[in-house]
Amino acid sequence: MTSRALRTLTVLTATASLCATASTAYAAQGTGHRTPGIATAWARAWNGTEPQALGALFTADGTYTDEAVGVTFRGREEIAGWKARADTLIDNVHVTIRTTRLDGDRLTVRAVYSGHLKGAPKPFAVPMTTRLDLDRNHCRIAFDQDHYSLATVLAQSGLPADWTPPAT
Numbered sequence: 001m002t003s004r005a006l007r008t009l010t011v012l013t014a015t016a017s018l019c020a021t022a023s024t025a026y027a028a029q030g031t032g033h034r035t036p037g038i039a040t041a042w043a044r045a046w047n048g049t050e051p052q053a054l055g056a057l058f059t060a061d062g063t064y065t066d067e068a069v070g071v072t073f074r075g076r077e078e079i080a081g082w083k084a085r086a087d088t089l090i091d092n093v094h095v096t097i098r099t100t101r102l103d104g105d106r107l108t109v110r111a112v113y114s115g116h117l118k119g120a121p122k123p124f125a126v127p128m129t130t131r132l133d134l135d136r137n138h139c140r141i142a143f144d145q146d147h148y149s150l151a152t153v154l155a156q157s158g159l160p161a162d163w164t165p166p167a168t
Contacts, residue, residue, distance in 0.1 A: 035097055035100050036100060036102055036107060036138065038057070038107065038132070038134060038138060038139065038140075038141065039097060039100050039107060039109050039132070040097070041057055042054075042057055042095075042109070042130075042132065042141065042144075043095045043096070043097050043109075043111070045057060045083070046083070046093060046094070046095040047093070047094050047095060049087065051080040051081065051082075051083035051084040051087065052076075052080045054079060054080055054082075054083040055076035055077060055078075055079045055080030055083070056076060056080075057140060057141050058075075058076050058079055058140060058141045058142070058144070059135055059140045059141065059142045060075065060076065061074065061075060061142075062074070062075065062076065062079065062140070062141055062142050062143065062144070063142070063143050063144070064078075064079045064082060064143075064144045064146075065143075065144065065145045065146070066082070066146045067145060067146060067147050067148075068146070068147070068148050068149065068150040068153070069150060079144075088118075089117060089118060089165050090115035090116065090117055090118065091115060091116040091117075091118060092114070092115050092116055092123070093114075093115040094113075094114045094115060095111050095112070095113055095114075095128070096111055096112045096114070097109055097110075097111045098110045098111055098112065102138075105133060105134045105135070105136065105138070106131065106132070106133055106134070107131075107132040107133075107134060107138075108129065108130070108131055108132075109129070109130040109131075109132060110127070110128075110129050111127075111128045111129075111130065112125055112126070112127060112128065113125070113126055113127075113128040113146075113148050113153075114126070116157075117153070117157045117159065117165075120157035120158055120159050121157070121158035121159075122156060122157055122158045123156070123157070124152070124153045124156035124157045125156070126148050126149055126152045126153055126156065127148065128146060128147065128148040129146075129147045129148075130144060130145065130146045130147070131143070131144070131145040131147075132144055
């Protein structure tokens with residue numbers, strides 16, 4: 001089995017495991033709050049190095065929107081591609097969940113989004129709110145909408161307000 005096939009099998013197995021226990025599986029947070037398993041998996045995927053792990057959390061026609069930079073991606077491959085792009089631009093990308101709130105099929109995640117833009121003098125750590133609309137089993141993400149301040153990211157990083165990432 002190739003390493004790519006093995007990685008894909010690992011991601012799909014982990015996702016299936018999450019789906020099988022999504023209604024009862026929760027991860028304890030240091031704040032004493034309980035975080036739904038899908039939110040924990042979402043943060044783990046952002047904090048990891050396998051872009052496919054993020055894409056695998058979405059429904060086949062899932063949508064991901066990053067409001068700060070004004071981009072939208074559809075489907076698992078495009079979403080995984082966005083994570084891969086983020087990893088090429090930002091060292092130590094990290095999402096730290098602070099609180100979550102589940103209301104029906106909508107999960108609101110308040111978090112800290114941090115990292116170090118490559119070439120920037122300083123790292124950043126900004127508040128972020130993410131809306132996750134889940135499938136009816138709460139084991140896959142149908143819609144993700146991230147909100148954070150790009151101006152604050154750039155200011156904390158020591159970059160000018162009109163900075164744009166290099167083309168790939």
